[in-house]
Amino acid sequence: MGKKIKKIGVMTSGGDAPGMNAAIRAVVRACSYYNVECVGIYRGFQGLIEGDFVALTARNVNNTINRGGTILKTARSEEFRTKEGREKAFKQLQNAKVDAMVLIGGDGTFTGGMIFYEEYKFPSIGIPGTIDNDIFGTTSTIGFDTALNTVVEAIDKIRDTASSHNRLFFVEVMGRDAGFIALNSGVGSGAEEILIPEEDLGLDRLLESLKRSKRSGKSSSIVVVAEGDKIGKNVFELANYVEENLPEYEVRVSVLGHMQRGGSPSCFDRVLASRLGVKSVELLLDGKSNLMVGLVNNKIQTTDLDKAVKGQHQINKELLRVSDIMSI
Structure with missing residues (x-):
């Protein structure tokens, strides 16, 4: 005792x-x-x-x-x-x-x-x-739940401008070693692709997925990327690669950063x-x-x-x- x-x-x-x-x-x-x-x-x-x-x-x-x-x-x-x-x-x-x-x-x-x-x-x-x-x-x-709500709210706003300009947005969220925020917020916000450290999607599959979205009539897309995703060195390099190989897309990057940690x-x-x-x-x-x-x-x-x-x-x-x- x-x-x-x-x-x-x-x-x-x-x-x-x-x-x-x-x-x-x-x-x-x-x-x-x-x-x-x-x-x-x-x-x-x-x-x-x-x-x-x-x-x-x-x-x-x-x-x-x-x-x-x-x-x-x-x-x-x-x-x-x-x-x-x-x-x-x-x-x-x-x-x-x-x-x-x-x-x-x-x-x-x-x-x-x-x-x-x-x-x-x-x-x-x-x-x-x-x-x-x-x-x-x-x-x-x-x-975790608060961060998810913050991310989904941000992505909803990004989608408004993506749709208005027919753009492809890469949205980087926190998750250096884990993709829980990316996966859940991606599903919750209706992202076209979700890139997480646990699943190596690969550049070829990503390109094919975006081409498929384009063929199906989508004029804009959201790709949610966990910061620890292994496809590219960073989200900006990934965006450049896609823009070079899919010139029909106008690509933008948004890094949500520490705003995910804050708030009530x-x-x-x-x-x-x-x-x-x-x-x-x-x-x-x-x-x-x-x-x-x-x-x-x-x-x-x-x-x-x-x-x-x-x-x-x-x-x-x-x-x-x-x-x-x-x-x-």
Whole structure:
């Protein structure tokens, strides 16, 4: 039986995602509900090393559920990758009498928590917060749904101008290693082609698909490209290749970039963050640690942190099949 948890720290680390504030709010209010102190850790693991802590109460997180970004800020920490840096972090937690942590972030965040647990047996629970949705052990990460809505709204507007000028638009979305945003937003926005890292479409097949669209009477097309797609070195090189080989198309490129990370979180992300935040606190109070909370079949389930980091969240093959049918 571990020692009783009296104070829990909460941090956000890695890339920001809409809904992180909702998760922070849930952790803080769950702590208040169970009469446990809560401290916010600014700037992720770097703030942990520097002891950049602030006491948080239920009233401190008023009006945060609707805010994008993270009120606790986020940063990457090279120092935490060193044994010396982690030793400093542990001493800061001891000095502040923090007994456990909730880590909101992605695989890098969870890896840090895992190593910290191995070295110091310090209890922590991970909450998956990333727009990429590339974490094993959950069907949806916090921020993914909001990012999808942002992308679809942007593509809808791009389609208006594509149709008006008979243009072919390549729209690059985030997803360096995973195509979840591209695939889902592509289907949702009616894209003619979707290029993702998991499926190598190939230049010849892309050209044939665009020719087929032209023959079928389409005067404009949208191609959604995940930034990690392997066909070309980058989306601009890909667009140039298509323009050279299909001169009948007037080609344009739109890179959506960091706008996908911002904005007020969707209702789905707010509810998901609230559920995961409450469960993370309850797990720590029950003596559980080194786990990630996630959503599977609309139920909150736990996954070992090492499995969450090493496991692979598979792309939806059925959705790929649907996208092929819809592009006819």
